[in-house]
Amino acid sequence: MDFASKIRLIKDFPRPGINFRDITTLLQDGPAFGQVVNALADLCREMKPDIIACPEARGFVLGAPLAYVLGKGLVLMRKPGKLPGKTIACQYQLEYGTDALEVHEGAIRPGQRVLLVDDILATGGTMAAAAKLIQQCGGQVAGIAFLLELEGLKGIEKLGNHQVVTLIKCEA
């Protein structure tokens, strides 16, 4: 299936000059959504993760079904102030602003192999922060999975030596 054609391009959102890749059009297509999750699971199985972690909000949409298919638990990496327990946080830059991610203390056990999942790799700020946060928690990044990489933004360069798998690649 041509997954790329299912993702809508909206120019100048949320700011002039940004080519926004809207995954809602893919998610609305049941067979495409299912095939994307299964294809990511096939790419990630050999990473042998103990647990899946994903950043709010679009990361949850792929992280949850991927964790289900792989039979693993899920750790939510949330935007500030959303998690009720004691948290550990990491700040980062976005293509269009700054933000932070938090996880519950104790959500990742020392030495656990963590598979990180998100919808889009743009500048890499979100995922670099997520990987750092997992390591701060004592976890080991088993690998990183994306639905889409915007290659022109060179986000991959922020992800160091981590193993990265991506289903679709396109220019920024």
Ligand SMILES: O=P(O)(O)OC[C@H]1O[C@H](OP(=O)(O)OP(=O)(O)O)[C@H](O)[C@@H]1O
């Ligand atoms: O590689 P980067 O430049 O960091 O950009 C990628 C991130 O941007 C988007 O999330 P966003 O922060 O817009 O939040 P959302 O998931 O709540 O829409 C996307 O879901 C990724 O998490």
Ligand SMILES: Nc1ncnc2[nH]cnc12
């Ligand atoms: N160009 C883009 N389209 C969709 N989500 C994004 N997150 C960061 N950059 C993005």
